[in-house]
Amino acid sequence: MKRKDFIKQATLLAASSVFLKSHAFTRADAPLRVGLIGVNGMGWSNLNAILKQKGVQCTALCDVDERILDKRIKELAERKIEVKRFIDYKSLLQSDLVDAVIIGTPDHWHCLQMVDAVQAGKHVYVEKPIGNSIRECEIMQAAAAKSDKMVQVGQWQRSxxxxxxxxxxxxxxxxxxxxxxxxxxxxxxxxxxxxxxxxxxxxxxxxxxxxxxxxxxxxxxxxxxxxxxxxxxxxxxxxxxxxxxxxxxxxxxxxxxxxxxxxxxxxxxxxxxxxxxxxxxxxxxxxxxxxxxxxxxxxxxxxxxxxxxxxxxxxxxxxxxxxxxxxxxxxxxxxxxxxxxxxxxxDNGLDKHMLNFVEAIQRKDKKHLHAPxxxxxxxxxxxxxxxxxxxxxxxxxxxxxxxxxxxxxxxxxxxxxxxxxxxxxxx
CATH class of the missing domain: 3.30.360.10 (Dihydrodipicolinate Reductase; domain 2)
Structure with a gap:
């Protein structure tokens, strides 16, 4: 192979690799990589429900209580699920290991974390109630409307x-x-x-x-x-x-x-x-x-x-x-x-709700969501x-x-x- 052809092919391969890495979750055969923010209580239940769905992987956990965080990481390791550990949720959102996040934190954090997540290009499953004030809810709606990412709310009875x-x-x-x-x-x-x-x-x-x-x-x-x-x-x-x-x-x-x-x-x-x-x-x-x-x-x-x-x-x-x-x-x-x-x-409402979330991401269709x-x-x-x-x-x-x-x-x-x-x- 001539040197110029080698360089050209190497450049194309590198570009293709970057594209596939950043867009992997858009391919039907690629796993949906999920990060959990807030690993106690309902956040943990949500993660276990989404892991029942085909083609989903947990790649990251984030919590400000290291005692609970380390406990959950150990529990996942026992199931042969290895994850990256985060204390700061913004660091998790900057990670290229995550395509979607579950927000299971206290209500007063939901607005900031959901807005930051969609602006970071992540799909979001956010626990209810979505905000701790009327204005927060309106801001979250506006942020989701400006994004092409799926945002599902934890009103799982809708499924x-x-x-x-x-x-x-x-x-x-x-x-x-x-x-x-x-x-x-x-x-x-x-x-x-x-x-x-x-x-x-x-x-x-x-x-x-x-x-x-x-x-x-x-x-x-x-x-x-x-x-x-x-x-x-x-x-x-x-x-x-x-x-x-x-x-x-x-x-x-x-x-x-x-x-x-x-x-x-x-x-x-x-x-x-x-x-x-x-x-x-x-x-x-x-x-x-x-x-x-x-x-x-x-x-x-x-x-x-x-x-x-x-x-x-x-x-x-x-x-x-x-x-x-x-x-x-x-x-x-x-x-x-x-x-x-x-x-x-x-039926199991939470499991069906997570299936609906995953399907909406795969279809790239916000109208498919049961709890937008x-x-x-x-x-x-x-x-x-x-x-x-x-x-x-x-x-x-x-x-x-x-x-x-x-x-x-x-x-x-x-x-x-x-x-x-x-x-x-x-x-």
């Missing part, structure tokens, strides 16, 4: 068949006029959080990286890992943690979006002196034209409406359809319609309206066009306050 069947029945009109929709979460296993003193940051925990944009506070175990859900700095309590699941189906069933008004009442009625900030008991009413949607939650007890600890009920003139993760049924008004016996769930960013943002915003009504103690009116309330005090809660040098993303 379960029995939920689809139940909503189709609601849409059939057989229930008659629906005047009230109830959604609820009565969580008996959520006990009181005893007050604990602040303490030294545990060895291996990068606490500043955990706080991120949240207010600077001494380390307290009550605010760390799972319990972050009960503090306004990081999350919105059961109203957003479970509300985004059940209220999502309330809105889908009624084919509505923005309420006319929102009002809420509740408090720390079960555990008035414990460490949590968010209400352990809450009733929220969303007003629509011709019907209301009502949210209820209660920590520490399980006997919710229809003797179910979670669910959504469409209450019509002819009968009531009751739906939850276990299945659905129709309870008739006497003489007005036939009952529908309990239709049990027969628009759906996740909409229900997160809706749930946050309930919290804002509770925190102001007022009946609030939402201006859909201006994307704000008519009340100035309520509008102070539209945007999360960022601290420690962090700023809301600009897209």
């Amino acid at each position: 379960q068949q029995h939920f689809k069947d139940a909503i189709a029945y609601v849409h059939s009109g057989k229930l008659g006029k629906i005047r009230l929709v109830k959604a609820w979460a009565y969580q008996g296993w959520m006990k009181s959080i005893p007050v604990k003193a602040d303490e030294a940051v545990p060895t291996g925990v990068h606490y500043d990286k955990w706080l991120g944009p949240a207010a600077k506070r001494p380390f307290n175990p009550n605010r760390f890992h799972f319990e972050f859900r009960w503090f306004w700095d990081y999350a919105g309590g059961l109203m957003t943690d479970w509300g985004v699941h059940m209220l999502d189906y309330a809105l889908m069933g009624m084919k509505v979006s923005d309420p006319k008004s929102i009002m809420a009442a509740g408090g720390k009625f079960a555990y008035p002196d414990d460490a949590a900030q968010t209400p352990d008991t809450l009733t929220t009413v969303f007003e629509f034209e011709g019907f209301n949607i009502q949210w209820e939650h209660a920590n520490g007890i399980d006997l919710g409406p229809y003797n179910k600890n979670h669910g959504v009920a469409f209450i019509g003139n002819n009968g009531t359809l009751v739906l939850n993760r276990e299945g659905w049924e129709v309870i008739p008004e006497k003489g007005r319609m036939d009952a529908v016996t309990f239709q049990k769930s027969v 960013i628009e759906a996740g943002a909409h229900i997160a915003i809706f749930s946050q309206m309930g919290n804002i009504a509770y925190r102001t103690g007022k009946k609030l009116f939402w201006d859909r066009d201006k994307r704000q309330f008519s009340d100035k005090e309520a509008n102070k809660y539209l945007q999360a306050n960022y601290h420690n040098g962090f700023k809301l993303p600009v897209v």
